[in-house]
Amino acid sequence: APESSPESQIKKIVFHDFEIDTWYKSPYPEEYTRSNVIYICEYCLKYMNSPISYDRHQLKNCNLSNNHPPGLEIYRDSKSRVLIWEVDGRKNISYCQNLCLLAKLFLNSKTLYYDVEPFIFYVLTEIDEIDPSKYHFVGYFSKEKLNNSDYNVSCILTLPIYQRKGYGNLLIDFSYLLSRSEFKYGTPEKPLSDLGLLSYRNYWRLTVAYKLKALYQRFMVENETPSTDPKQTAGTETAEAPNGGTLSVSIESICKLSGMTPSDVVVGLEQLDALIKNPTTNNYGIVLNMNKINAEIDKWEKKNYTKLDYSKLLWKPM
Ligand code: ACO
Ligand code: ZN
Numbered sequence: 001a002p003e004s005s006p007e008s009q010i011k012k013i014v015f016h017d018f019e020i021d022t023w024y025k026s027p028y029p030e031e032y033t034r035s036n037v038i039y040i041c042e043y044c045l046k047y048m049n050s051p052i053s054y055d056r057h058q059l060k061n062c063n064l065s066n067n068h069p070p071g072l073e074i075y076r077d078s079k080s081r082v083l084i085w086e087v088d089g090r091k092n093i094s095y096c097q098n099l100c101l102l103a104k105l106f107l108n109s110k111t112l113y114y115d116v117e118p119f120i121f122y123v124l125t126e127i128d129e130i131d132p133s134k135y136h137f138v139g140y141f142s143k144e145k146l147n148n149s150d151y152n153v154s155c156i157l158t159l160p161i162y163q164r165k166g167y168g169n170l171l172i173d174f175s176y177l178l179s180r181s182e183f184k185y186g187t188p189e190k191p192l193s194d195l196g197l198l199s200y201r202n203y204w205r206l207t208v209a210y211k212l213k214a215l216y217q218r219f220m221v222e223n224e225t226p227s228t229d230p231k232q233t234a235g236t237e238t239a240e241a242p243n244g245g246t247l248s249v250s251i252e253s254i255c256k257l258s259g260m261t262p263s264d265v266v267v268g269l270e271q272l273d274a275l276i277k278n279p280t281t282n283n284y285g286i287v288l289n290m291n292k293i294n295a296e297i298d299k300w301e302k303k304n305y306t307k308l309d310y311s312k313l314l315w316k317p318m
Contacts, residue, residue: 009033013105014054016042016136018161026104027113042137043067045098068135069123070095074315075174080306081127083135084174086315089116089142096121099140103157108193111155118145119154122178124171126162138162141171143178150261152179152186156196166305172203173308179259181315187261201267204260208268209296211257212249216288219247249286272296 009025010033019037028047032038038047039054043064048054064070071087089096096116104111112119119142125135139158144151153175158168172188179186188200254265269275274287 010038010105011036013037013102014039014051015159015161020160022105023160024105024108026101028101040098040102043069043135045095045102045137047098047101067133068125069137071121071123074122075308075313077306077309077312078127081129082170082306083125083127085123085125087121087123089119089121089145093117099123100142100155103140103155106157106160107155109191119143120145122171122174124167124174138167139171141175143175150185150187151189152176152184152259153188156188156199166303168199169203169206170306170308172199173207176207176259177308177310177313178315181313184259185255185261186259187264200264201271204264204268205271206268206296206300207258207260208254208265208274209272209293211254212272212274212288213290213293213297214257215249215253216247216290216293247288249288251286 010022010028013020013022014037028038032047032049035049038049039051040047041054041057041062041064043066044062046057046062048057068083069085069087070092071085073083074086075082075084077083087096087099093116096119097114099121100111100113100116104113121140121142123140124138126138128134128136137159139156139162141156142154144154153172156168156171156175158171175188176186188196192200251262251265251269254260254268255262258265260268266275269286272292273289274292275284276287277284
């Protein structure tokens with residue numbers, strides 16, 4: 001009998017007029033898991049099991065009548081229509097619990113659902129193209145408020161209908177922007193899911209590429225050397241300008257520029273074939289392979305994904 005069988009699970013959610021297939025089980029209360037479909041308000045994330053209550057909710061019962069998440073608006077880019085909200089797990093318990101239940105539908109690992117108070121949730125919304133008073137839920141990440149570790153993301157999600165458009169990358173970039181504002185190096189909580197690992201490896205590689213390029217360009221300008229010769233400059237942590245100046249790149253300098261931990265910087269460097277071991281000293285050196293670096297950056301820029309504008313952060317560390 002399907003009623004209370006452990007197999008009963010939500011197969012689909014109706015969300016912002018989309019039907020989305022779920023990926024994993026989530027511990028919604030039993031009366032909801034019995035139906036194959038649940039209806040979720042994209043503003044307050046309340047879940048319902050009938051289309052009638054859903055319609056009624058959308059028309060008049062949603063207490064988030066402003067059509068956006070609760071909490072503080074801390075980032076607004078009007079041109080790309082992207083907003084990020086900071087939602088305190090202590091002040092908006094039911095919203096954050098609903099958010100975790102929703103996220104679990106797309107996460108295999110165990111996550112928190114009810115103990116949301118120690119966390120802050122950063123929710124990304126997109127302003128509706130036609131009706132600018134509507135803020136569509138795109139994704140989020142959570143972060144522990146007080147932690148002694150260097151974790152800057154606990155859990156991250158882009159809803160499947162918005163995936164592979166660069167929003168995950170934007171959220172990750174935002175998490176590092178917050179870390180830099182706190183003068184910290186951050187890293188996501190482990191273990192990462194397969195998709196989390198793919199997204200982070202992509203982010204680490206690109207970020208290290210951008211930082212190396214910026215360091216190289218600044219070096220070339222400072223040494224008044226026309227940057228016509230971006231050929232491979234192999235060596236141990238240094239590149240030499242024709243006029244004798246020396247560019248010294250350390251892992252530490254990339255950490256400072258990016259907010260990434262040394263081990264994640266190393267992952268980025270490895271993917272750019274930028275780390276070489278000196279066979280005699282066994283030390284690692286950084287190689288600036290500008291062809292590879294430029295190719296990675298160009299490939300990414302061609303996708304035209306929305307980028308974070310660091311100057312638009314409205315946030316002060318607590
Ligand atoms: N397959 C291959 N590469 C991928 C994939 C994928 N499915 N998803 C992301 N990537 C890599 C690609 O290089 C991609 O660039 P491209 O699309 O131009 O090739 C790059 O990451 C950036 O992708 P985004 O579009 O920015 O990422 P997205 O918005 O799709 O979100 C996320 C990524 C958040 C991991 C999403 O897949 C998701 O929500 N998955 C389910 C939940 C989950 O697994 N979260 C991570 C758990 S780990 C943790 O929370 C710390
Ligand atoms: Zn609602």
